[in-house]
Amino acid sequence: MKKISWLILLLMASLFLSGCWDRYDLEERANILGIAIDVVDEEAENFTIPEITYRDKDTLAGEEENIYKLTAQLAVPGKIKLGPEGGGNNTSDKTAWVVQTAGFSMKDAMANLQQQLAEKLYLGHLQIIIINEDVAKIGLDDINDFLKREYEVRRTAWMVVSTGKAEDVLRAAPPIETVPSLYLSDTLENALRFGKLPREYLGKFWIDLADIGIDGVLPYVKLIEQERILVNGLAFFKHDKMAGSMTPFEIGVFLGMKEKNPGGYGMAVSTDDGGVYILESYQRDSNIELKIKNDVPIASITVEIEANVEEQSNVKNITNRKIKEIEEEASNVATKKYNKVVKKWQESESDVIGIGARVRAKYPEYWQQEVKTTDKWAEIYKQMTIEVNVKFEIIRTGMEFK
Numbered sequence: 001m002k003k004i005s006w007l008i009l010l011l012m013a014s015l016f017l018s019g020c021w022d023r024y025d026l027e028e029r030a031n032i033l034g035i036a037i038d039v040v041d042e043e044a045e046n047f048t049i050p051e052i053t054y055r056d057k058d059t060l061a062g063e064e065e066n067i068y069k070l071t072a073q074l075a076v077p078g079k080i081k082l083g084p085e086g087g088g089n090n091t092s093d094k095t096a097w098v099v100q101t102a103g104f105s106m107k108d109a110m111a112n113l114q115q116q117l118a119e120k121l122y123l124g125h126l127q128i129i130i131i132n133e134d135v136a137k138i139g140l141d142d143i144n145d146f147l148k149r150e151y152e153v154r155r156t157a158w159m160v161v162s163t164g165k166a167e168d169v170l171r172a173a174p175p176i177e178t179v180p181s182l183y184l185s186d187t188l189e190n191a192l193r194f195g196k197l198p199r200e201y202l203g204k205f206w207i208d209l210a211d212i213g214i215d216g217v218l219p220y221v222k223l224i225e226q227e228r229i230l231v232n233g234l235a236f237f238k239h240d241k242m243a244g245s246m247t248p249f250e251i252g253v254f255l256g257m258k259e260k261n262p263g264g265y266g267m268a269v270s271t272d273d274g275g276v277y278i279l280e281s282y283q284r285d286s287n288i289e290l291k292i293k294n295d296v297p298i299a300s301i302t303v304e305i306e307a308n309v310e311e312q313s314n315v316k317n318i319t320n321r322k323i324k325e326i327e328e329e330a331s332n333v334a335t336k337k338y339n340k341v342v343k344k345w346q347e348s349e350s351d352v353i354g355i356g357a358r359v360r361a362k363y364p365e366y367w368q369q370e371v372k373t374t375d376k377w378a379e380i381y382k383q384m385t386i387e388v389n390v391k392f393e394i395i396r397t398g399m400e401f402k
Contacts, residue, residue, distance in 0.1 A: 030119040033096065034181030036071040036130040036166035037143065040102050066138055069102045070109040071167040073181050075125065095179050098171065106146035124152040127185040129159045129202070130166040136235060136242035144206065144240065155203025158188050160219040161235040161242060169223050184229060188219060191231050195264025198255060209240060213356025213377060217254070220245050236350045238378070243348040246341070253341045256303045257353050257388070259286045266310055269329045277326055278311035282395060290362055295370060297359050299386040303338065308396040318397050327392045334390035342386050349378040356381060
């Protein structure tokens with residue numbers, strides 16, 4: 001009797017077990033690894049918008065007509081190299097499939113892309129989103145809105161801005177690499193590890209956009225010889241629109257004021273005796289002090305850098321006096337360069353180091369009475385005084401010391 005009762009109980013319990021009712025096998029998914037977004041020039045590119053689009057020119061309702069060309073790189077199941085024994089001599093043509101479409105919005109373009117595929121689109125493995133510079137200057141609001149709504153998209157994916165066509169960057173990979181999207185993602189991860197880039201993943205960029213008084217940055221890349229990617233700096237934004245770009249050295253300036261380590265970028269200084277020294281930062285510390293004077297905020301930024309002498313020319317040995325001279329010269333050179341970069345950000349009204357967020361936190365009454373809106377802050381930020389003072393300390397010379 002007990003056995004029968006337990007059997008009935010198990011049968012009843014099974015009714016409440018749903019199982020994997022919504023699962024998809026790997027072969028039933030179109031796994032997107034990378035997306036490139038450009039602006040379509042229908043006449044120049046001889047590219048036609050698919051008829052299946054759910055939007056047309058009559059539904060724009062006064063919106064600016066910008067048509068996205070979306071290039072998606074999909075993984076070919078079973079062909080991606082997973083180790084030294086896997087993949088064989090597969091090239092990127094065999095391991096990844098590139099599909100293109102267009103649309104009036106990201107949702108529109110993705111709907112058109114789905115129409116071309118038998119498998120369900122899956123964004124859980126998305127590694128990188130490449131935005132053409134022209135698209136970034138128009139604004140990323142629509143793109144960000146789509147990606148945020150797609151719960152499958154990982155916040156640790158990379159979003160980058162390209163100087164040329166985004167689709168060309170997406171296809172780029174050296175002959176030894178099998179999946180271009182993974183190569184691009186690895187390139188950025190290594191740049192982050194070597195101190196060449198800040199940790200500006202997709203999720204961090206969204207946090208900066210949502211925060212009041214701070215603007216976002218994204219890696220700025222350039223294609224070289226159709227197979228290599230140059231980290232060409234950082235694209236900085238005013239709200240969701242690209243306002244300008246930094247050079248690779250200016251990334252070091254940004255990292256210094258944000259207290260990001262390790263160093264990553266060197267700086268050359270020369271002394272009166274003809275010696276030339278390459279200094280590379282080892283540790284950075286930054287302090288931002290704020291004051292309100294005559295209803296206008298004033299910022300003073302002190303950056304302290306511990307550095308190593310990585311290279312020297314025209315010098316046989318180094319003394320305590322010479323170290324002091326190098327430190328003083330490096331501090332002067334860096335202070336000028338840092339202030340120049342800050343001025344560049346101010347002219348573009350891009351508050352990438354978050355001065356506004358600090359003012360809002362320290363002086364909430366001032367913000368409520370005098371600032372109120374982000375547009376008003378942009379005006380104040382552009383005119384306010386921001387002074388940067390850089391102090392170098394050499395901790396290792398790597399040379400004969402006397």
